[in-house]
Amino acid sequence: MANTVIAQGITIEGELTSEEDVVIQGTLRGKLVSKDTVNVESGAIVEADIAASSLSVGGHITGNVTASDRVDLMPGGRLIGDVKASRLTIADGASFKGNVDMDV
Amino acid sequence: MADVTVVGQGIFLRGSIRGEGDVEIRGRIEGDIEVGGEVTIADGALVKADVTARRIVVRGAVAGNLTGEDGVRLEQGARVVGDLRGATIGVAEGALVRGTVQTGNAPAERGRARTAAAREAKPAARAAEPRKPVPAPAAAAKGNGLPRRPAAIAQEERTGPPPPVVPALKKGARAALRKRSR
Numbered sequence: 001m002a003n004t005v006i007a008q009g010i011t012i013e014g015e016l017t018s019e020e021d022v023v024i025q026g027t028l029r030g031k032l033v034s035k036d037t038v039n040v041e042s043g044a045i046v047e048a049d050i051a052a053s054s055l056s057v058g059g060h061i062t063g064n065v066t067a068s069d070r071v072d073l074m075p076g077g078r079l080i081g082d083v084k085a086s087r088l089t090i091a092d093g094a095s096f097k098g099n100v101d102m103d104v
Numbered sequence: 105m106a107d108v109t110v111v112g113q114g115i116f117l118r119g120s121i122r123g124e125g126d127v128e129i130r131g132r133i134e135g136d137i138e139v140g141g142e143v144t145i146a147d148g149a150l151v152k153a154d155v156t157a158r159r160i161v162v163r164g165a166v167a168g169n170l171t172g173e174d175g176v177r178l179e180q181g182a183r184v185v186g187d188l189r190g191a192t193i194g195v196a197e198g199a200l201v202r203g204t205v206q207t208g209n210a211p212a213e214r215g216r217a218r219t220a221a222a223r224e225a226k227p228a229a230r231a232a233e234p235r236k237p238v239p240a241p242a243a244a245a246k247g248n249g250l251p252r253r254p255a256a257i258a259q260e261e262r263t264g265p266p267p268p269v270v271p272a273l274k275k276g277a278r279a280a281l282r283k284r285s286r
Contacts, residue, residue: 004112007125014119014135020112030119 008043022052024059042076049081057094068104113148127157129164136168143172147181160190162199165281169203183281187267200284204267 003021006012010026018034024044031048032038038052044059054069057077065071067085075093082099090096108126111117115131126141132150137143143157149164160172162182170176172190180198187203188195195201 003110004115004131005107005110007107007109009125010109010121010123010127010139012117012119012121014117016119017116018112019114022115025107026109026123035114 006044040077042074055085064098111149145182154186165284167281183284185281204265 003023004018005023006026006028008025011029012027013029015031016022016028016033018032019036020034021036021039022032022034023039023041024046025041027045027047029047032046032050032052034050034052036052037054037056038050039056040046040059040061042058046059046061047063048061049063049065050061051066053067055065055067055071056074057065057072057079058074059076060078062080064081065079065083065085067083069085070087070089071083071085072088073079073090073094073096075091077091078095080097082101083096084101084104086102086104088100088102108128109121111121111127111129111131111133113130116133117131118134120135121127121133121137121139124140126143127137127139128144128146129137129149129151130146132152134152136153137151137155137157139157141157142159142161143155145151145155145160145162145164145166147163151164151166152168153166154168154171155166156171158172159174160170160176161179162170162177162184163179164181165183167185169187170184170189174190175192175194176188176190177194178184178188178196178199178201180196182196182199182201184199184201185203187206188201189206189208191207191209193205193207195205
């Protein structure tokens with residue numbers, strides 16, 4: 001099955017709507033709505049609000065994040081923005097600045 | 105070390121894609137694409153954008169101009185409404201195209217390389233012509249353009265022929281694309 005990958009040298013600006021998993025290794029500016037998981041890998045830079053079923057943050061995200069399932073901030077990951085998810089993990093080494101609402 | 109960027113089948117992007125690296129599009133895109141690598145538009149993709157890349161290979165539907173520095177190739181199943189521009193242009197049997205076709209160097213170098221391009225364009229155009237499937241409306245536009253072009257190029261200035269703006273044609277094209285994609 002095709003997996004959507006935004007590779008490292010690529011910058012996407014705009015609104016991205018997805019029905020499937022998204023892996024971001026490059027730069028995304030705008031808005032991302034996914035019905036499935038979003039994986040922001042180390043080295044990725046995202047300046048966008050993200051809505052997903054679950055989100056894994058290994059890179060830099062500036063924007064509000066809403067997940068229907070869970071949000072995981074990995075070591076080295078950095079999130080500046082609000083999180084709205086029923087489950088949240090912030091690993092040792094992750095950086096986070098924002099509000100958390102788990103009452104989803 | 106850039107991997108291939110894949111815009112999967114369930115994706116709809118409204119915006120631009122820029123950067124270095126190769127891009128494979130299987131979903132829907134509205135906007136514009138400008139990358140330094142190779143762009144492959146897979147079967148089932150719907151691209152409503154101008155695409156500028158080093159090389160473009162099309163198997164899906166595109167409404168927009170394709171500019172491939174090293175070349176543009178339309179494979180069978182490709183449906184393109186837009187202008188093709190590249191060093192070499194290939195249109196496989198079964199591909200549908202409506203727009204102008206121009207081989208030769210990129211506009212930036214066109215002044216200097218004009219005579220060289222004219223020499224290249226002449227055999228390339230003649231060789232490509234019999235292979236291309238020629239849909240009726242496009243034939244009229246291309247038929248007028250092709251034999252005249254090599255001679256006219258040497259005398260023409262850097263600005264190429266103006267793109268044909270035919271509202272009726274555009275409307276029909278969209279309906280035809282929709283019909284064919286069903």
